[in-house]
Amino acid sequence: MDLENIQPYYFGDISCWSERTEVHKAASLGQASHLQHLIQCGASVNIVAVDSITPLHEACLRGQAQCARLLLDAGAQVTTSHGEAGNSDCVKLLIAEGACLEAYDLYYGTPLHVACANQHTRCVKELLNAGAKVNAARLHQTALHHAAKSAQVELIDTLVDFGANIYARDKHNKKPVDYATPDSPAAACLRSHEAIPMSLQQLCRLAVRQKLGTRALKVVVQLQLPKLIISYLCYQ
Incomplete structure (x- = not known):
């Protein structure tokens, strides 16, 4: 060196x-x-x-x-949280200290990309709930593309729940489902999400969360809303 x-x-x-x-x-x-x-x-x-x-x-x-x-x-x-995306307790600490959720590395992408590529579902949930952009892309490849490759249905469902675009195409013009093993649970999960439109309830949650961004968890609990709705908005 x-x-x-x-x-x-x-x-x-x-x-x-x-x-x-x-x-x-x-x-x-x-x-x-x-x-x-x-x-x-x-x-x-x-x-x-x-x-x-x-x-x-x-x-x-x-x-x-x-x-x-x-x-x-x-x-x-705290500078970035790329390499730290493997332990949810550490991710929580870094987020609380103001780590940049969209810190971008030319090789790895964002912390969310890293967490998905390494199948760290709990870390993915922490990042998304804190306001990480679910459709951030590296070379047009999103976190959902990584999840499809990993064949983790829970990871796929989590990303979709937070608004992942199931139709996003990468630089090879491939959708996430194109990376899933044919006839696998992951492929079936993605095809199901493509076939069934989001409910109005889910669309409303995504709209509220997108509007509030990284302030969502702090602001939602201050709203004059029933506890059940607050829990739903906080993905609890």
Whole structure:
């Protein structure tokens, strides 16, 4: 790797490249007490390794939610949530800290794409309920295309419930159903969604959620609506 041609990431006043530090290792291994000791001794929580990985990335990639919380409380800065889309507890933490739901990577797409490609249904639900755009596309490929490839019916239903376009075509002019194995439950599920129009009730929910965007969960509970309707709007 030619380090001379690499531009470091900047976190506030902190700009640093290094190999994996003790903070990285503790975060990755879930060694919360050791991590807390390192932080109390003044270790940087925003130090960036040569592959652009921070301790927060390490904690979230490994599903170490307690370590992620310690890092965030110590000032770890949230940049994206691409690699963190595998653990729902970590996703919740990052969303609460203001992680960009539409952070876009040219190779991976959005966090929603990553979660769907890796079949992390719980993370997909967290991202969508927080307001992630269900039809965001990379090379015209949507999260539903990824779900169709994964053959996960629950994942497909979740995306459709949040308004995924079952007719979206990618750069190869293929719809999601074209990626499902013929005669599989996933293919049958997609064909069913194509054949049966959305109910007026579902269309209304999608319209309200789209209007409210990322504020939906905070605003909906403040509306003068019956609890049953609020639960429906919050996908509970």
